[in-house]
Amino acid sequence: GAGVSQSPSNKVTEKGKDVELRCDPISGHTALYWYRQRLGQGLEFLIYFQGNSAPDKSGLPSDRFSAERTGESVSTLTIQRTQQEDSAVYLCASSARWNTGELFFGEGSRLTVL
Amino acid sequence: AQTVTQSQPEMSVQEAETVTLSCTYDTSESNYYLFWYKQPPSRQMILVIRQEAYKQQNATENRFSVNFQKAAKSFSLKISDSQLGDTAMYFCAFEAGGGADGLTFGKGTHLIIQP
Numbered sequence: 456g457a458g459v460s461q462s463p464s465n466k467v468t469e470k471g472k473d474v475e476l477r478c479d480p481i482s483g484h485t486a487l488y489w490y491r492q493r494l495g496q497g498l499e500f501l502i503y504f505q506g507n508s509a510p511d512k513s514g515l516p517s518d519r520f521s522a523e524r525t526g527e528s529v530s531t532l533t534i535q536r537t538q539q540e541d542s543a544v545y546l547c548a549s550s551a552r553w554n555t556g557e558l559f560f561g562e563g564s565r566l567t568v569l
Numbered sequence: 570a571q572t573v574t575q576s577q578p579e580m581s582v583q584e585a586e587t588v589t590l591s592c593t594y595d596t597s598e599s600n601y602y603l604f605w606y607k608q609p610p611s612r613q614m615i616l617v618i619r620q621e622a623y624k625q626q627n628a629t630e631n632r633f634s635v636n637f638q639k640a641a642k643s644f645s646l647k648i649s650d651s652q653l654g655d656t657a658m659y660f661c662a663f664e665a666g667g668g669a670d671g672l673t674f675g676k677g678t679h680l681i682i683q684p
Contacts, residue, residue: 488671497660497676511671544612558606558672560614 457481461547461561468537469569476532476564480549487530488558489522490546498546504530537568571596571663575675582651583683589636590646590678592661600666603637603644608658608677617659620644622666648680656682 460479468474480487489501500514504524515521519537524530534541544565548558572595582588594603605617620628620637627635632649648655661675 486671490674498674500671500673503671546612546614548614557604557616557619558614562611562613 459547459549459559459561461545461564463564464562465565465567467567467569470539471536473533473535474537474566476534476545476547476566478530478532478547478549478561480528480530480547481551481559483527484549484551484559485527486550487524488548488550489530489532490548491516491543492546492563493543501532501545534566537566539568542566542568571598571665571673573661573663573673573675575661575678577678578676579679579681581681581683584651584653586651587647587649588651588680590648590659590661590680592644592646592675594642594644594661594663596642596663596665598665602664602666603635604662604664604672605633605635605646606660606662606674607655608660609654609656614660618646651682653682653684656680 462477466474485506487504490498491501492498502522503511519535522532544563546560546563548560550558574593576591601622603620606614607617608614618628618630618633620635627637634647636645658677658679660677662672664672
């Protein structure tokens, strides 16, 4: 596709359930990022994939959070046993390695945990 | 580790005025990049302007320009002839050269352009 695609756009879940968020980066982009943005707040780094290198997981807030990426394609962010404080917009972005720093963002997945 | 600080949570100006958003950063890197991103109410982040640290000339993109003060580690964004469509959250971001660590964002400034 032409841009970064995220699904679902909105997700409402009950506390304790697992959720999976999906990101389709721009074709050919080797770098992929997940950020969390709470209401009215800035972007909180979660995880970063760069090509076939080991991902930088330093931003994951707890072991309930995990993410995978197959090669240089789709990534999924999984949150297990969701808590109310997990409610946020989860933004995915990709970039081409040769064009350092210009991130192309998806529209995000808004997660609401009741 | 890098830090990016935006000290203005919210700013409001009249349409057609010029506004400056401030950003400071802290790093021990010598080679890096700085960015301003815009996030309108639609939620999608858009790159506004970028600056390579090794370039002395300030970057300019139409009505948007930066004042990059490397020694002071300051990177402000100036918006000239502001328009209603400029209303958005603006995030300053830093990336070390090579991009190995990804981008670090500030907490953002909510800019409101009043008619």
